[in-house]
Each structure stands twice: as C-alpha cells, then as structure tokens.
Amino acid sequence: xxxxxxxxxxxxxxxxxxxxxxxxxxxxxxxxxxxxxxxxxxxxxxxxxxxxxxxxxxxxxxxxxxxxxxxxxxxxxxxxxxxxxxxxxxxxxxxxxxxxxxxxxxxxxxxxxxxxxxxxxxxxxxxxxxxxxxxxxxxxxxxxxxxxxxxxxxxxxxxxxxxxxxxxxxxxxxxxxxxxxxxxxxxxxxxxxxxxxxxxxxxxxxxxxxxxxxxxxxxxxxxxxxxxxxxxxxxxxxxxxxxxxxxxxxxxxxxxxxxxxxxxxxxxxxxxxxxxxxxxxxxxxxxxxxxxxxxxxxxxxxxxxxxxxxxxxxxxxxxxxxxxxxxxxxxxxxxxxxxxxxxxxxxxxxxxxxx
Amino acid sequence: xxxxxxxxxxxxxxxxxxxxxxxxxxxxxxxxxxxxxxxxxxxxxxxxxxxxxxxxxxxxxxxxxxxxxxxxxxxxxxxxxxxxxxxxxxxxxxxxxxxxxxxxxxxxxxxxxxx
Numbered sequence: 426x427x428x429x430x431x432x433x434x435x436x437x438x439x440x441x442x443x444x445x446x447x448x449x450x451x452x453x454x455x456x457x458x459x460x461x462x463x464x465x466x467x468x469x470x471x472x473x474x475x476x477x478x479x480x481x482x483x484x485x486x487x488x489x490x491x492x493x494x495x496x497x498x499x500x501x502x503x504x505x506x507x508x509x510x511x512x513x514x515x516x517x518x519x520x521x522x523x524x525x526x527x528x529x530x531x532x533x534x535x536x537x538x539x540x541x542x543x544x545x546x547x548x549x550x551x552x553x554x555x556x557x558x559x560x561x562x563x564x565x566x567x568x569x570x571x572x573x574x575x576x577x578x579x580x581x582x583x584x585x586x587x588x589x590x591x592x593x594x595x596x597x598x599x600x601x602x603x604x605x606x607x608x609x610x611x612x613x614x615x616x617x618x619x620x621x622x623x624x625x626x627x628x629x630x631x632x633x634x635x636x637x638x639x640x641x642x643x644x645x646x647x648x649x650x651x652x653x654x655x656x657x658x659x660x661x662x663x664x665x666x667x668x669x670x671x672x673x674x675x676x677x678x679x680x681x682x683x684x685x686x687x688x689x690x691x692x693x694x695x696x697x698x699x700x701x702x703x704x705x706x707x708x709x710x711x712x713x714x715x716x717x718x719x720x721x722x723x724x725x726x727x728x729x730x731x732x733x734x735x736x737x738x739x740x741x742x743x744x745x746x747x748x749x750x751x752x753x754x755x756x757x758x759x760x761x762x763x764x765x766x767x768x769x770x771x772x773x774x775x776x777x778x779x780x
Numbered sequence: 781x782x783x784x785x786x787x788x789x790x791x792x793x794x795x796x797x798x799x800x801x802x803x804x805x806x807x808x809x810x811x812x813x814x815x816x817x818x819x820x821x822x823x824x825x826x827x828x829x830x831x832x833x834x835x836x837x838x839x840x841x842x843x844x845x846x847x848x849x850x851x852x853x854x855x856x857x858x859x860x861x862x863x864x865x866x867x868x869x870x871x872x873x874x875x876x877x878x879x880x881x882x883x884x885x886x887x888x889x890x891x892x893x894x895x
Contacts, residue, residue, distance in 0.1 A: 464815035485834030
C-alpha cells in the first residue's frame with residue numbers, strides 16, 4: 426500500500442514535468458528522472474512515501490525543471506497569463522493561455538499603451554460631456570470605454586498568443602520525416618495553449634452563431650434566400666464551435682487530439698451547400714448590406730443598424746453570383762474529399778505505426 | 781552588515797560556471813549516470829559544490845548538445861539507466877577549461893593576497 430502510494434507520488438511529479446515539456450522532448454528525460462528518483466530513494470532506505478517526497482523536494486519544482494530543460498533545448502520559456510482549473514473527482518484539468526518570454530515585454534508595453542489611450546479618451550469624453558451636458562450620457566461613455574478596452578485587449582492577447590504558438594522556437598527539432606510523422610500522429614500531445622484556445626474559439630463561434638441566427642430571424646426585410654444563407658451561416662458556426670468545445674474537452678481528458686473529431690469538425694462547411702444552391706437558382710433574391718448615408722453619427726452600437734440597409738443584388742450581377750456560387754460548391758466538395766482522404770491516410774498510418 | 785541574499789546569488793553564479801568543469805572532470809575518469817554524478821560532486825567537494833538535482837539534467841543536456849558528452853542507455857539490475865561518457869571534443873574542452881581555471885584562480889589569488 427505504502428509502495429503504491431509512493432509510486433503514485435513519484436509518477437504525479439513526473440507527469441507534471443512531462444506536461445510542461447514541449448512536444449517531442451519528453452521521451453527519455455522522464456525515464457532518466459524516474460531512474461534518478463529511484464536511485465535517491467533506494468539510497469535512503471527504499472520506496473516509501475517519506476523518501477519519495479524527500480527526493481522530489483530535492484528535484485525541485487516540476488514546472489521550473491521542465492522550463493530549464495526546454496530552455497537548454499532552445500525552447501522559449503512561456504509565461505502563463507490565464508489559467509482555468511477544473512477539479513473533477515481526484516483529477517484536475519487545466520486550460521491556460523501562455524505567451525513566449527520574448528513577446529511578454531512587447532505585450533506588456535502595448536497593454537499599457539491601450540489602457541492609457543482608452544483612459545485618456547474616456548476622460549476626454551467625460552470632460553466634454555460635463556462642459557456640454559446635452560452632448561451625451563456619461564454611462565454610455567463608460568460602457569463604450571469598457572467595451573473598447575475589452576475588445577482591444579482580447580484582440581491584443583489573441584494576436585500575441587498566435588505569434589507565440591507560431592514562432593519557430595516552438596517547433597520541434599527537425600528529425601527524420603517518418604519519426605516526425607509518427608510523433609504527429611501517435612503522440613499528438615496537447616498543450617494548455619491549444620486546449621484553451623480551442624475551447625474559447627469554440628465558445629466565441631457559438632456566440633457569433635447565436636447573434637447571426639437572432640439577427641437573421643428578427644430582421645423583417647430579409648428575403649427567403651438571405652434568411653436561408655444567414656441561418657446556414659449560423660448553423661455552420663454553431664456546429665464548428667460545438668465541435669471545437671467538444672474537442673478541447675476530449676483533449677483535456679485524453680491528452681491528445683482526435684483524428685475523427687478533427688475530421689467531423691471540418692464537415693461544418695457542408696452546411697453552406699444548400700444555401701449556395703439556392704443562391705445559384707435565385708441569384709436576384711440574395712441581399713447584401715450597404716451603408717446608406719454619407720453622414721454617420723454613432724452614439725450607441727445600435728445606431729449602426731440605422732445606417733445599414735440590405736438590398737437585393739442588381740440583376741446585372743446575377744450571372745457573376747451564379748458563377749461564384751458554383752465555384753464555391755465545387756471548392757467545398759473538393760475540400761471535403763481532400764479532408765476525407767487525409768483522414769483515411771492518417772488513420773492508416775496510425776494503425777500501421779501502432780503495431 | 782551585508783545582504784545574505786546577495787552573497788547567495790553570487791555563490792550561485794560562481795557555481796553555475798564551475799559545475800560544468802567539475803562534471804567534465806568527473807567524467808574524465810570514468811563514465812557515470814546522473815545520480816552518480818550528483819553524489820560524487822557532493823562527496824568529493826564536501827557539499828560546497830552540491831548541485832540541485834533539478835539543475836543537473838539541464839546541464840548534462842547542454843554538455844551533450846554541445847558534443848562534449850555522449851549518452852547511452854543501459855539496463856542495470858533490471859532498470860534502465862543513462863550513462864554519460866566524455867567525447868574527444870569534451871576532453872579537449874576540459875583541458876582548455878582546466879588551464880583557464882588555474883590561470884584565473886592564480887590571478888584572483890594574487891589580487892586577493894595583495895589586499
């Protein structure tokens with residue numbers, strides 16, 4: 426019993442190190458660390474909980490250890506900005522957003538710049554309102570300022586995060602193609618960044634889908650074709666968003682991506698085919714948004730809709746619309762065929778390499 | 781009255797530079813595995829150059845990446861163990877570092893003796 430508990434403590438520690446190592450790096454280092462801990466423990470008298478705890482304390486913080494190892498391999502250290510921990514029974518699942526250390530400084534500078542700009546413009550607006558009371562509402566200014574700040578920060582964070590994960594330092598060292606392929610398929614390790622990013626992307630897509638669906642149904646001047654296009658878009662976004670959320674949950678539980686869920690997610694675009702066929706049959710029924718006034722005064726977000734009008738496509742553009750819709754249908758079909766072929770091929774490679 | 785943390789930080793920086801030389805010096809004699817290196821460092825230097833286990837492996841990886849060490853997995857008593865061995869390049873590096881070390885310590889000692 427004591428032995429089993431001691432082994433559990435050791436394996437938990439090694440798992441934490443492994444989770445914080447970049448993809449492809451955790452192979453023999455974990456085995457080496459395990460051997461080291463066992464040697465330490467044996468010298469102290471054997472595999473007991475007390476000895477293992479002493480040994481892992483000597484080893485140091487697992488995250489710092491992983492970072493030091495990764496740094497020696499040329500990987501940049503990442504700073505965790507945002508993390509969600511979900512406890513389910515005796516397991517904890519984590520999703521987090523991280524930035525590379527070289528980007529952190531730029532991120533912090535731009536962050537402060539945005540905060541200061543929004544603060545000063547808000548103060549300026551408030552002072553203006555006080556001096557000319559009829560010009561607006563302070564609450565509106567504050568709400569718009571907070572909204573602008575949040576939007577800018579979200580945009581900043583997402584772009585910095587994309588820079589981090591796409592930077593060359595995050596790629597695995599170049600190895601022989603078959604090993605790289607094997608690692609990619611067999612050991613599709615997930616990182617907190619990817620899991621967290623997928624979850625929140627899916628969540629935002631669902632929100633966008635709800636908004637598009639609500640707008641499509643509530644705007645009274647839409648034609649039948651435009652409504653179908655709008656609803657198809659909403660369904661496609663909702664479908665893709667749900668798959669992303671489901672996939673991120675799968676990745677959190679299983680620690681790897683799923684080929685099947687990836688493939689199923691890519692089918693979301695098929696939802697657009699019926700609406701493209703309708704556009705092809707009734708091109709003059711399709712509506713597009715235009716700005717109907719050269720003078721625009723916007724005090725609230727809802728004011729934007731006053732200046733936007735949806736008009737049907739002029740007849741002279743019908744042929745072009747039909748042509749584009751056919752191209753899009755062909756492109757979607759080819760895309761799905763390519764995805765299915767890739768999925769089948771990867772599945773075969775996976776099965777071959779697993780034996 | 782001096783700040784202990786400054787002294788500790790200074791010692792840590794000195795150790796960081798010296799430990800690589802010490803690891804090479806140990807592996808000059810014979811090949812060893814990670815825990816053995818850590819134990820030898822502790823015992824041969826009376827704990828002064830005791831290295832945190834967590835620092836050892838990044839250092840070993842650095843030396844291996846630079847081509848100074850070779851690694852080899854072996855099964856010992858039914859358990860896998862990674863042994864480290866010095867390469868020719870490592871030996872050359874060790875000899876250069878040793879010469880530099882003695883000249884640096886000589887010069888510093890001269891300076892301190894004059895104080």
